[in-house]
Amino acid sequence: MIYPDPTSRSAQLYERAKKVMPAGNSRLTVAMSPYPIYIERGEGYRVWDVDGVERIDCVNNMTSLIHGHRHPDVSEALAKQAAKVWTVAAPTEPEIGLAEILTARVSGVDKVRFCNSGTEAVMFAIRAARAFTGRSKVAKAEGAYNGASDPMATGVMAHAPGWGDSKAPVTMRDGIGVAESAVEEVITFPFNDIDATRDLLRAHGSELAAVVLCPLPSRMKYPIASPEFAAMLREVCTEQGIMLILDEVMSFRLGYGGSQDILTTQPDIVAFAKIIGGGLPVGAFGGRSDIMDVFDHTQGKAFVLHGGTYNANPLSMAAGEAALKAWTPSEVERLNGLGERFRDGMRTLLRNSNIAGVVGGAGSLCAAGLGDSGGPIQNYRDYVSRTFDPNLNGAFYRGMLNRGVMFSEGGIFILSTPMTEDTIDHILDTAKDTLKSVVSTQ
Numbered sequence: 001m002i003y004p005d006p007t008s009r010s011a012q013l014y015e016r017a018k019k020v021m022p023a024g025n026s027r028l029t030v031a032m033s034p035y036p037i038y039i040e041r042g043e044g045y046r047v048w049d050v051d052g053v054e055r056i057d058c059v060n061n062m063t064s065l066i067h068g069h070r071h072p073d074v075s076e077a078l079a080k081q082a083a084k085v086w087t088v089a090a091p092t093e094p095e096i097g098l099a100e101i102l103t104a105r106v107s108g109v110d111k112v113r114f115c116n117s118g119t120e121a122v123m124f125a126i127r128a129a130r131a132f133t134g135r136s137k138v139a140k141a142e143g144a145y146n147g148a149s150d151p152m153a154t155g156v157m158a159h160a161p162g163w164g165d166s167k168a169p170v171t172m173r174d175g176i177g178v179a180e181s182a183v184e185e186v187i188t189f190p191f192n193d194i195d196a197t198r199d200l201l202r203a204h205g206s207e208l209a210a211v212v213l214c215p216l217p218s219r220m221k222y223p224i225a226s227p228e229f230a231a232m233l234r235e236v237c238t239e240q241g242i243m244l245i246l247d248e249v250m251s252f253r254l255g256y257g258g259s260q261d262i263l264t265t266q267p268d269i270v271a272f273a274k275i276i277g278g279g280l281p282v283g284a285f286g287g288r289s290d291i292m293d294v295f296d297h298t299q300g301k302a303f304v305l306h307g308g309t310y311n312a313n314p315l316s317m318a319a320g321e322a323a324l325k326a327w328t329p330s331e332v333e334r335l336n337g338l339g340e341r342f343r344d345g346m347r348t349l350l351r352n353s354n355i356a357g358v359v360g361g362a363g364s365l366c367a368a369g370l371g372d373s374g375g376p377i378q379n380y381r382d383y384v385s386r387t388f389d390p391n392l393n394g395a396f397y398r399g400m401l402n403r404g405v406m407f408s409e410g411g412i413f414i415l416s417t418p419m420t421e422d423t424i425d426h427i428l429d430t431a432k433d434t435l436k437s438v439v440s441t442q
């Protein structure tokens with residue numbers, strides 16, 4: 001079956017969905033025109049849609065599936081937990097197990113607490129920073145997505161006119177519905193611009209509770225924070241008494257101990273989500289004991305309120321524990337190697353096909369954009385200035401989909417441990433065929 005097909009079951013389900021949900025959906029990132037493909041089941045690196053079409057899943061639920069679908073260890077842990085208790089207003093042992101794994105693996109994380117999403121994880125990391133410093137403002141990178149909370153729903157889609165000087169970007173709200181006051185709370189800095197960011201952080205230092213850094217922002221095709229930029233953030237945060245929050249929601253999969261294995265910049269607080277739940281909803285935030293103590297209500301002093309009906313629910317905790325146990329140092333290395341193989345292969349393919357393009361990313365997080373030959377992207381304004389060709393990228397996306405490879409429409413390819421070198425070579429061969437046909441019809 002070739003997408004789109006108005007007679008498909010997916011097309012019919014979408015008609016049904018539109019009657020009960022605005023735009024027929026609950027998640028902008030999975031919207032597709034003319035209709036999204038509804039998935040029925042997944043196994044390993046493959047998914048099957050409701051029309052029976054099989055595809056390689058290079059989205060992995062926007063990076064949350066490190067082991068693809070239904071990894072046997074995670075399935076077993078879930079079955080065992082489901083036979084005991086699903087959710088209960090009391091702590092359970094798997095919560096401690098997952099907390100022990102995170103604190104043992106991640107440098108600078110002595111204590112953690114759990115929540116239900118990356119949005120909440122960043123939100124509570126910010127709250128901890130505010131409580132610890134007694135300050136209110138937060139700095140974030142222009143163009144970086146750090147979840148959907150009000151202060152973070154700024155600058156992600158910044159645009160001219162109104163976005164100001166590239167060295168001191170104006171904080172813009174990401175659309176209607178975000179509190180107007182959010183822009184007052186946020187200082188927006190240009191990712192990877194050392195001098196401009198240092199100046200901004202020093203100018204606002206006494207009001208800033210936190211700097212939020214995602215070291216590999218997906219929306220700019222995964223430029224990596226340069227080691228010098230990350231080191232500058234650490235230095236200025238220490239100098240100004242600002243908490244450095246590392247948003248590891250997506251980038252934790254870069255190393256056994258997260259992206260700190262590559263960046264070597266020690267944050268004060270880390271926000272986690274995605275892979276640490278083994279595919280179930282999860283979030284967590286952690287850091288030094290003295291910072292995390294702002295959540296300790298047993299000390300007889302003021303503390304940060306932190307509740308949540310599903311925080312540390314035993315199913316997510318058990319799945320996360322099993323997934324992280326199977327995410328061993330050798331698996332981290334092997335999967336990161338597959339990422340390199342993919343990026344090298346895509347670059348060679350584009351070169352040999354005479355197609356201009358940018359291939360970015362690190363570890364198992366990969367990005368490709370066609371139509372621009374400007375080399376590696378540094379930050380958001382650089383990304384926006386590129387000449388990615390929507391028709392070419394759209395045709396590549398559709399062509400891959402119809403040849404059995406599903407990636408994110410933004411040009412993001414996410415790998416999972418069930419994949420092997422053969423899987424990557426198959427994806428690259430499919431890309432080769434697709435590009436050949438796309439170029440001949442342009």
Ligand SMILES: Cc1ncc(COP(=O)(O)O)c(C=O)c1O
Binds near residue numbers: 118146147
């Ligand atoms: C870097 C980063 N931070 C935060 C979030 C928000 O996580 P969630 O979708 O679990 O709320 C995301 C989601 O993709 C993310 O990529």
